[in-house]
Amino acid sequence: MTSSTGKDPLNQAQKNSLNTFTETIVKMLEAYFKLFKLEAKASLTNIFSIVIICSVALILLSLLLLFASIGTAHLISYSLGWPEFAGFFLISLFYLLIIxxxxxxxxxxxxxxYVFLDKFDSEL
Structure with missing residues (x-):
């Protein structure tokens, strides 16, 4: 079903939703990086806030890897015509090798x- 302009309205809505989602993620990451930079310049005595920021960044990275691995597993299974578990098995082996x-x-x-932390501490 298309509109009078020839564009698919559902497809346009999906594009707008995806753009909004990516802009939100980018703004959130920029805010965390700005906060980390300001906190690191202020002092290292408040290490708790740095740990929280790193934890949030690690959670976001884990979510990114989770969605990327699910997408890759589905892509492998779909493109090669294999059953669903085959792609997930290959991705599981890949992550097991990384671990x-x-x-x-x-x-x-x-x-x-430790070398990075020593350099970081000596620059302050």
Whole structure:
């Protein structure tokens, strides 16, 4: 069903909804980054607020990865004509390999984190 202008009104509504959603996410991320920058410049004594900001950023990143993995699993299953569980199985293996790699390199990751924190502390 199309309108007199030739555009699909449902499709236009979906585009507007998606644009609003992405603008909201971008504004929220900008606000968190501005808050983190101001807090880091003020002092590091209020570490609690930095931990909260990092936690929220980690939650948003986890949600992003969740939706990306679900979309990728559906795309794999649909494009190759496989059953639904096959795409989810491949994505699960991929994330399992990433978790194992992080576990294997955990000492290096912690070392890099300590180096970053030392540099950050010395700049203040």
């Amino acid at each position: 194992l790699l992080i576990y294997w390199k955990r000492r290096w990751i912690w070392t890099q984190l």
